[in-house]
Amino acid sequence: MNIGPYQIYSLETGRFCLDGGAMFGVVPKALWSKTDPSDEQNRIHLAARVLLVLLEDRKILVDVGIGHKFPPKYQEYYRLDYSRYTLKSSLAQHQVHAEEITDVVLTHCHFDHAAGSTEYSGEKIQPTFPQATYYVQRSHWEWALNPTEKDKGSFLFLRENLDPVKNLGKLKLLDGPCELFPGFHLVVSNGHAIGLEMIKIQDQSNTLFYCSDLVPTASHVPLPYIMSYDVHPLTTLEEKRRFLSQACEEDWIIALEHDPAREAIRIRKGEKHFEVKETVRI
Numbered sequence: 001m002n003i004g005p006y007q008i009y010s011l012e013t014g015r016f017c018l019d020g021g022a023m024f025g026v027v028p029k030a031l032w033s034k035t036d037p038s039d040e041q042n043r044i045h046l047a048a049r050v051l052l053v054l055l056e057d058r059k060i061l062v063d064v065g066i067g068h069k070f071p072p073k074y075q076e077y078y079r080l081d082y083s084r085y086t087l088k089s090s091l092a093q094h095q096v097h098a099e100e101i102t103d104v105v106l107t108h109c110h111f112d113h114a115a116g117s118t119e120y121s122g123e124k125i126q127p128t129f130p131q132a133t134y135y136v137q138r139s140h141w142e143w144a145l146n147p148t149e150k151d152k153g154s155f156l157f158l159r160e161n162l163d164p165v166k167n168l169g170k171l172k173l174l175d176g177p178c179e180l181f182p183g184f185h186l187v188v189s190n191g192h193a194i195g196l197e198m199i200k201i202q203d204q205s206n207t208l209f210y211c212s213d214l215v216p217t218a219s220h221v222p223l224p225y226i227m228s229y230d231v232h233p234l235t236t237l238e239e240k241r242r243f244l245s246q247a248c249e250e251d252w253i254i255a256l257e258h259d260p261a262r263e264a265i266r267i268r269k270g271e272k273h274f275e276v277k278e279t280v281r282i
Contacts, residue, residue, distance in 0.1 A: 001253075001282045004183045004203035007054040009094060010255060010263040010282035012085035013065030013116060016078045017043035022228045023216070035219045043079065046217070046258040048112055050087065051210055051282075052094060053201070055181060059096055060103040062199055062210055063257065064128065067116030069160060087116055087128075101129040105180070106136050107212035108196040109144040110229075111156040113257075118164050127165050134165050135180065137188060138173040140195025151193070151231050189214055189243075191236025192229065198243075208264075208282075209247055210255040214239060217259035222273035244274050253280050 001008045020042050024032040036044045051062035065087050066080060074080075088098060106114050119128045127134075144155050165171045174180075174197070177188050185200040192213040199210040213229075214236065215221060223240050230236045247254055248267050255264045264280040 001208070003201050003206050003208055005055055006183070006201055008201065008208060008282055009052040009054075011050050011052050011087065011090035011094075013048045013050055013087040013090065014085050015081040015260065016046055016048060016066060016112065018046060018078070020044040024219075025226045025228045025230075025233065027225055032219065032225070036217070039079075045260050046112075047260045049255075049257050049259075049263065051199070051255065052091065052096065053184070055184075058102045058181070059100050060105065060181075060184075061101055061129070061132070062105045063107055063113045063212070064104060064116035066112050067119060067128065067161075069115065069118070069120060069125070069157065074156070098129050099131055101132045104129055104132045104134045105186070105197070105199065106134060107198065107210075107257075108140055108193045109136065109158060109162065110154040110193065110213070111158075111161065113212070115157060115161045117161050125160055125164050127168065127170060132170065134162070134171050135174055135186075135197075136162075136171065137186075137195035137197050138175050139188075139190075140193060140197070141171075141173055143194040148231070151229065154193075154229060187243075189236075189239045191232045191234075191239050192227065193231060207247075207250060207252040208255060209243070209252045210257070211243065212257055214243065215254060215256065217256055218262050218265055218276050218279075219259075221265075221267055221276060224273075248274060253282075255282060 020038040038044050048065040053060040118125050147155050179185050186197045189196045201208045226233045226236050253264050262279045263282045266277045267274050268277040
């Protein structure tokens with residue numbers, strides 16, 4: 001997909017599972033299981049997608065997936081599956097090597113978005129993308145270092161995931177919304193996680209909205225479908241109302257980070273809720 005000067009690709013980094021009840025919060029299983037059936041342990045299948053954005057001499061990644069550092073206990077718990085996809089193999093399909101990535105924008109530091117920031121080299125953990133600058137909101141970084149009992153499990157292995165980047169001076173903390181590159185905007189939300197940065201890439205004709213965990217799958221488009229993982233679910237509700245209203249009115253393409261079947265969608269207003277109008281390939 002081309003928007004303005006950018007070439008944009010949705011990449012698969014692997015598959016995993018999370019508890020269906022946690023993924024849909026107060027929505028009854030009788031409803032969410034119609035579109036997202038669970039396994040015997042109540043887990044639903046999810047993708048760990050990222051964006052590859054190319055601009056002249058820049059090669060930008062938005063999020064980096066779970067990576068390959070998790071011990072067997074966690075691999076089994078989350079049913080990590082790299083049999084079809086890994087981040088590096090997906091990059092290779094576009095003739096891009098890890099050493100060529102110039103920028104990594106982390107929407108937030110939850111393990112399923114940021115753990116791929118580093119990897120093992122022998123027994124040492126080092127940045128997966130050694131030439132890249134990693135961008136995180138300062139408010140989110142400060143929260144991640146001192147999470148609450150409710151959300152500390154989402155920051156599994158935070159030190160291993162990002163300390164090697166920070167120690168090399170490659171972690172850049174941002175203070176609020178900004179235009180990081182021409183036409184490449186960061187928009188901050190605070191419902192799912194404090195200081196979560198979403199990406200909006202636009203030209204005169206199209207807008208791509210990479211909203212991370214504000215709307216993780218197409219099943220989460222209706223406003224009440226909010227994850228139990230969110231630290232401020234009522235804030236999420238209002239953020240969804242605001243951003244999805246604009247997305248509907250302006251016909252944005254909404255990239256889906258965790259939907260196992262759909263890379264992106266456009267939405268419309270239905271009788272009761274926002275709903276998917278069409279599926280889009282990136």
